[in-house]
Amino acid sequence: MQITCSPDAERVHVESVARARHGAALVRVVPVPRADRLLRPSEIQWALAGRGLVPVEAMPPRRWLARVAWLLECSPGQLEATGRLTTEDGAECSAAAPHLAAELIRSHGWRLPPPEPEPGPRQDQPPPSSATGFSVTWRAARDAYLGHLVRCPACIAHRLRNPIHCETGSALRCTYDGAS
Known part of the structure; x- marks a missing residue:
C-alpha cells in the first residue's frame, strides 16, 4: 500500500496514519523521499532494499544536462562554460537524478554565470531587403x-x-x- 504525503510530514505521523488504516496487517513503513507519484513494483523493491531514492531512468546526455541547467536557472551553454558539467559528464551521469547534481553544484558555491550575449545583427551586414x-x-x-x-x-x-x-x-x- 502506498501513501503520499508532504515532504515535511514527520515519519511518526505517517506511521500512525498507516497503522490506523491497516492495523496489524502493516509490516513496516518505508519512506521514499521525492517520490511524487505511485511507484512501480520494481521501484518498490528498490526502496525496500534500503536504497532510498527512486531510481531514475537514463535519459540522453544533452537532455540530462539541459535539465540540470534548468534547475540551476541557466542555459546548458552557460553551465558548460563554468566547467562544472560537460556533455561527457551528462553521458556518465544520465541515469542519476538531475536534481541531485543541481544540489551538489549549489552546495559548492554556485553563482549564476553572466547571461549569454544575444545574437544581434552584425555591423557589416547590409540593411534588410524590406527597407x-x-x-x-x-x-x-x-x-x-x-x-x-x-x-x-x-x-x-x-x-x-x-x-x-x-x-x-x-x-x-x-x-x-x-x-x-
Missing part, C-alpha cells in the same frame, strides 16, 4: 511610429478599420502616412 527601397525619412517615421506603439498602452493599432491612438500616436501615424 532598401524606401527613403530615410520614411524609415525614420516608421521607426518612430512603431516604437511608440510598442511602449504606449493607450494605442491599439491592430484594428484594421478602427485603430485607436493617443495624441502622440495619432501625430506619429500622420507623419508615417505622409512620408510614404
